[in-house]
Amino acid sequence: MDIGKWLSALPQFLILLPAAASCYFAAKNKMKYSPLKTAALCILVLLPYSLLTSWICVLWQLDINIILIPSICLFFFLYRKTVTVSLPGCLAIYVGVCAIQTFPAQFAYAFDSYLHPDSSAACFSTEAALFQLLLSCLVVAAFAYPACQYFSWAIDNLDFPKIWYSTVVMSLVFLIFNILSVPQSYATLHTGRLYYLFPLLEACSLVLLTAIYVFFFQGARLILRHAELKERSQLLEMQVRQYNTLQEYMCQTTRLRHDFKHSVHILAVLAEKGDIDSINAYLKEYETRLDRHAHINYCSNAALDALFNYYHEMAVSAKVDARWNIELPEPITEQVLDMASLFGNLMENAIAGCLGIPEEARYFCLTTEVRHGNRLYIVSTNSFDGHVRKTNDEYHSTKHSGKGTGLASITAVAIKYNGSVRISNSNKEFFVDVMLKI
Numbered sequence: 001m002d003i004g005k006w007l008s009a010l011p012q013f014l015i016l017l018p019a020a021a022s023c024y025f026a027a028k029n030k031m032k033y034s035p036l037k038t039a040a041l042c043i044l045v046l047l048p049y050s051l052l053t054s055w056i057c058v059l060w061q062l063d064i065n066i067i068l069i070p071s072i073c074l075f076f077f078l079y080r081k082t083v084t085v086s087l088p089g090c091l092a093i094y095v096g097v098c099a100i101q102t103f104p105a106q107f108a109y110a111f112d113s114y115l116h117p118d119s120s121a122a123c124f125s126t127e128a129a130l131f132q133l134l135l136s137c138l139v140v141a142a143f144a145y146p147a148c149q150y151f152s153w154a155i156d157n158l159d160f161p162k163i164w165y166s167t168v169v170m171s172l173v174f175l176i177f178n179i180l181s182v183p184q185s186y187a188t189l190h191t192g193r194l195y196y197l198f199p200l201l202e203a204c205s206l207v208l209l210t211a212i213y214v215f216f217f218q219g220a221r222l223i224l225r226h227a228e229l230k231e232r233s234q235l236l237e238m239q240v241r242q243y244n245t246l247q248e249y250m251c252q253t254t255r256l257r258h259d260f261k262h263s264v265h266i267l268a269v270l271a272e273k274g275d276i277d278s279i280n281a282y283l284k285e286y287e288t289r290l291d292r293h294a295h296i297n298y299c300s301n302a303a304l305d306a307l308f309n310y311y312h313e314m315a316v317s318a319k320v321d322a323r324w325n326i327e328l329p330e331p332i333t334e335q336v337l338d339m340a341s342l343f344g345n346l347m348e349n350a351i352a353g354c355l356g357i358p359e360e361a362r363y364f365c366l367t368t369e370v371r372h373g374n375r376l377y378i379v380s381t382n383s384f385d386g387h388v389r390k391t392n393d394e395y396h397s398t399k400h401s402g403k404g405t406g407l408a409s410i411t412a413v414a415i416k417y418n419g420s421v422r423i424s425n426s427n428k429e430f431f432v433d434v435m436l437k438i
Helices: 003-014 016-025 035-060 064-081 087-115 126-157 161-180 186-190 194-258 260-273 276-291 302-317 336-354 405-416
Strands: 321-325 363-371 375-383 389-391 394-396 420-425 429-437
Touching: 003 016, 003 035, 003 064, 003 126, 016 035, 016 064, 016 087, 016 126, 035 064, 064 087, 087 126, 087 161, 087 186, 087 194, 126 194, 126 405, 161 194, 186 194, 260 276, 302 321, 302 336, 336 363, 336 375, 336 405, 336 429, 405 420, 405 429
Parallel strands: 321 363
Antiparallel strands: 363 375, 375 429, 389 394, 420 429
16 A cells, blocks of 8 residues: 555545534533543544545545545534534534535645646645645634634524524535535646635635624524513513502402401391301402402512512413422522523423313422522423423424424523423423522
8 A cells, every 4th residue: 555645645534533623612512421521432433434544545546535525424423412402503513614624625725736736636645635634723723712602602592493504504505615616637726817816715715604604693692682682571571560460459459458347347247147158158259359369479589570470370371270389599680581581481381281281180380499508499390291392302392393492491591500401201291300500
């Protein structure tokens, strides 16, 4: 075997190592294994693969892309098994990294044509292969911080499959463009000004793709900001509604207190007659009228208290037996929006799940408890019809295609507070257990 050709082929496969690292930057909070274990797994798979396939290419005189491109498609499924990112998010990361990594290859072809103007892409030199590997590592280093800092945030918080798929399409356009523009003969690059235009065009394309990713991130921030403002608006609406209910209750109790002397007179007359049944009936009606719109104090925070009362009223209206025992840390200040998002999604999902079964079987148990001073445990159990959609232990919405946004939002809050979420179900019950460090 020609050692020179093998040394030329090997670096072209070794670029899979920095490319693999890039795939995990944006998914750093969604990795199934520790970073050290994931790195070891990638090295154990990709290094022997690179040594073997480069040897096969030289031995059988195969074009590297014949093995490399199908292998990249296969590695996607392996990558998918090591992260908990949704399929659209996985595709966006993986295809984006592949698109970015085609640019070092294009610059390496330009460099190779400078060194060997009479050669072709099929005879890629060792110098150019090492140049490509070096550029790949530099590109990975350049994208490491923004990917870990910003795009990982988008992966953690943005659960809009259509947006991720649109990102995949944009990355595919650049990926296919670079594959089709590989110079088969370097003589074409030395025609007129093409030798200067080719790297310039590639540099502009790389800048354009980077700008698209930046605009995508800014768009994601705007979308999530809009969703947050919508959540705040809904919370304020609930508070207004609860305030009106409380005002109505206060007015009613004022009238009842005003009429209390009349009630005492009626009870006195009935007592003189010895009509105990009428007295009991009158007292029962009086108690019902007094408690019909009674406000339940779940916690001292007005916003969360309004939220709990809003969904409790919704549960009662839906004939759901709501058995709640709420204990929250005091005071709640900075975490109000996160807590509102978590409990709002939890209660809305549970009540919606109860609606699919007969009224007599509907129940929703919610218990929250503070332990060890800084840990909030939330246990939710509700009855439902037993129908779920799951893929790899990940629950999907039964209302639309894709992951359920409610459960995703609950998980995002738990991750933000270094907590955990356990979601499970039986044939008749749905369970959500959450632990937060507050």
